[in-house]
Amino acid sequence: MIVDISKKILIVGLGLLGGSYAKVLKRFGFHISAITKEQSSIDYALSEHLIDEGTTEIDERIIGEADLVIFALYPHIFVEWIEKHQGLLKSGALITDVTGVKGKIVYKIQEMLRDDVEFIAAHPMAGREVSGVENSTDKMFSGANYIVTPTAKNTPEAIQTCMELGRLLGFSNVTTLSPEEHDEMIGFLSQLTHCIAITLMTCNDKENMEKFTGDSFRDLTRIARINDLMWSELFVENKEALLEQMNLFIDKFHELKVMLETEDVDGMRKMMRYSTERRALFDKK
Amino acid sequence: MIVDISKKILIVGLGLLGGSYAKVLKRFGFHISAITKEQSSIDYALSEHLIDEGTTEIDERIIGEADLVIFALYPHIFVEWIEKHQGLLKSGALITDVTGVKGKIVYKIQEMLRDDVEFIAAHPMAGREVSGVENSTDKMFSGANYIVTPTAKNTPEAIQTCMELGRLLGFSNVTTLSPEEHDEMIGFLSQLTHCIAITLMTCNDKENMEKFTGDSFRDLTRIARINDLMWSELFVENKEALLEQMNLFIDKFHELKVMLETEDVDGMRKMMRYSTERRALFDKK
Numbered sequence: 001m002i003v004d005i006s007k008k009i010l011i012v013g014l015g016l017l018g019g020s021y022a023k024v025l026k027r028f029g030f031h032i033s034a035i036t037k038e039q040s041s042i043d044y045a046l047s048e049h050l051i052d053e054g055t056t057e058i059d060e061r062i063i064g065e066a067d068l069v070i071f072a073l074y075p076h077i078f079v080e081w082i083e084k085h086q087g088l089l090k091s092g093a094l095i096t097d098v099t100g101v102k103g104k105i106v107y108k109i110q111e112m113l114r115d116d117v118e119f120i121a122a123h124p125m126a127g128r129e130v131s132g133v134e135n136s137t138d139k140m141f142s143g144a145n146y147i148v149t150p151t152a153k154n155t156p157e158a159i160q161t162c163m164e165l166g167r168l169l170g171f172s173n174v175t176t177l178s179p180e181e182h183d184e185m186i187g188f189l190s191q192l193t194h195c196i197a198i199t200l201m202t203c204n205d206k207e208n209m210e211k212f213t214g215d216s217f218r219d220l221t222r223i224a225r226i227n228d229l230m231w232s233e234l235f236v237e238n239k240e241a242l243l244e245q246m247n248l249f250i251d252k253f254h255e256l257k258v259m260l261e262t263e264d265v266d267g268m269r270k271m272m273r274y275s276t277e278r279r280a281l282f283d284k285k
Numbered sequence: 286m287i288v289d290i291s292k293k294i295l296i297v298g299l300g301l302l303g304g305s306y307a308k309v310l311k312r313f314g315f316h317i318s319a320i321t322k323e324q325s326s327i328d329y330a331l332s333e334h335l336i337d338e339g340t341t342e343i344d345e346r347i348i349g350e351a352d353l354v355i356f357a358l359y360p361h362i363f364v365e366w367i368e369k370h371q372g373l374l375k376s377g378a379l380i381t382d383v384t385g386v387k388g389k390i391v392y393k394i395q396e397m398l399r400d401d402v403e404f405i406a407a408h409p410m411a412g413r414e415v416s417g418v419e420n421s422t423d424k425m426f427s428g429a430n431y432i433v434t435p436t437a438k439n440t441p442e443a444i445q446t447c448m449e450l451g452r453l454l455g456f457s458n459v460t461t462l463s464p465e466e467h468d469e470m471i472g473f474l475s476q477l478t479h480c481i482a483i484t485l486m487t488c489n490d491k492e493n494m495e496k497f498t499g500d501s502f503r504d505l506t507r508i509a510r511i512n513d514l515m516w517s518e519l520f521v522e523n524k525e526a527l528l529e530q531m532n533l534f535i536d537k538f539h540e541l542k543v544m545l546e547t548e549d550v551d552g553m554r555k556m557m558r559y560s561t562e563r564r565a566l567f568d569k570k
Contacts, residue, residue, distance in 0.1 A: 175496065185497050189501070190502070193504075194501065196481055197501075197505065197560070198541070199537045200534065202559050202563065204530065205563070209473065209474060210566045211430070212462075212474060213567055214410045216508050217478050219507050220504070223501050224560045225560070228554040228561070229554065232557065236548050239545060239546075249485065252487060253534075257531050260528060261524075261528065265517045265521060268513070268517040269517050272513035272517065275510070275511060276513070278486050278490070278509070282498055282506060
């Protein structure tokens with residue numbers, strides 16, 4: 001199946017990401033349905049014309065009609081949903097997700113899934129500090145990465161369709177990684193950074209420091225405002241890869257501390273020059 | 286001396302900060318002179334009307350005429366300058382600085398300084414990732430903090446004048462701290478954040494990660510592009526306070542790591558909620 005606008009798309013989980021997907025895809029003319037927990041999210045999405053129809057129930061017709069189902073749920077809820085309701089999916093349907101960890105999820109879902117439905121996993125690397133469908137925006141994906149994580153079980157067609165979906169959504173960079181490569185990458189680039197931010201934010205609770213802060217501290221702690229339910233789950237689901245990245249960070253931080261203790265200025269300057277050089281690679285192009 | 290526009294101001298060290306000071310103060314009508322290392326900086330500042338006169342020499346007339354001298358130099362160069370040239374300062378002159386560490390500098394300078402000249406230290410908490418007088422801007426100080434760090438040797442008049450200077454420059458928040466309080470604060474809010482950023486930037490040198498990065502990693506490493514000469518000196522000059530902050534960070538990071546290893550989700554969520562709550566204090570007002 002290649003994405004064409006005669007296809008019906010179902011979004012399960014209408015939060016910030018699900019809502020933003022709906023907003024972009026609706027504009028292309030797809031028929032969009034949604035299933036989510038709160039009636040208020042459905043009401044909002046209908047009133048803003050993000051979706052054509054939606055429900056808080058497990059609606060057999062809506063599920064059975066969908067050619068493409070996008071799961072925008074917490075990892076364990078996604079797994080539970082498939083366990084309980086996969087019988088309702090249309091034969092030949094393609095399902096994909098937005099889950100931020102892959103190794104622990106992708107194989108589990110593919111293992112349990114019916115043979116006539118294919119799951120191709122993807123991670124849209126975009127987010128905001130706010131959540132909920134009310135904060136949906138069609139501007140969120142420009143400049144961002146969309147990573148498809150196929151396994152040996154996936155067909156070339158499903159991989160193509162999923163990459164096409166990423167491009168339709170407006171992601172600037174659509175690529176593939178194995179689930180393992182993805183988890184290592186995300187452990188470093190996203191999860192380790194969140195670990196650092198929450199540690200920095202909580203390691204010194206002296207009062208009144210906000211009166212003296214500059215932009216550096218604000219930048220390093222922007223993501224210290226964090227959805228505790230989601231991130232604690234993501235951390236645990238990617239435990240091994242994240243611990244490995246935490247250890248890399250700890251070792252290097254310890255090196256820096258020893259250089260400071262011994263006043264090894266040359267060593268510190270060398271590290272700073274390498275840091276400066278590497279940072280240039282990460283500038284927005 | 287209260288700052289009035291009949292006073293002559295000398296800026297020693299015409300880089301990003303010195304140049305930005307000149308730009309703002311010149312607009313108020315002060316007579317601004319400058320002494321700096323490179324003739325090209327003087328030429329630029331003259332052509333842009335940031336200063337009235339300037340030289341790369343130790344000019345006795347210019348130094349002897351200044352009522353207020355602002356030192357915008359690296360810490361050790363500032364100390365050397367005072368050792369060598371303080372005899373040229375006008376009797377009754379007030380001197381101040383922009384140095385990012387205080388304990389190691391303020392007492393040393395006040396100790397060696399002539400009795401008829403007063404040094405009142407200040408730290409303008411503003412900066413950019415670029416340096417040099419060519420990047421001077423009069424927009425840099427709005428929203429930023431200006432911290433005066435008086436000691437028992439300072440007169441109330443000098444403290445007042447220095448605070449008035451901070452307000453004239455356009456800083457939004459002008460306060461005083463003891464040199465020791467300042468160094469602890471700066472060790473945490475500024476130096477620790479730079480230590481973290483350069484560690485994160487250098488702890489994993491796997492290739493191609495820039496293709497997958499999101500804004501979180503970019504935010505946490507913005508300041509990983511760093512002036513190695515200046516920051517290694519600032520770190521060493523504030524060694525004790527910075528090591529203390531690094532240890533606070535290490536202890537808390539270790540706590541988080543243990544919670545992840547033991548899958549203590551409640552503990553992680555508690556830390557994340559505290560992080561979220563504290564981060565709200567640091568929002569720009």
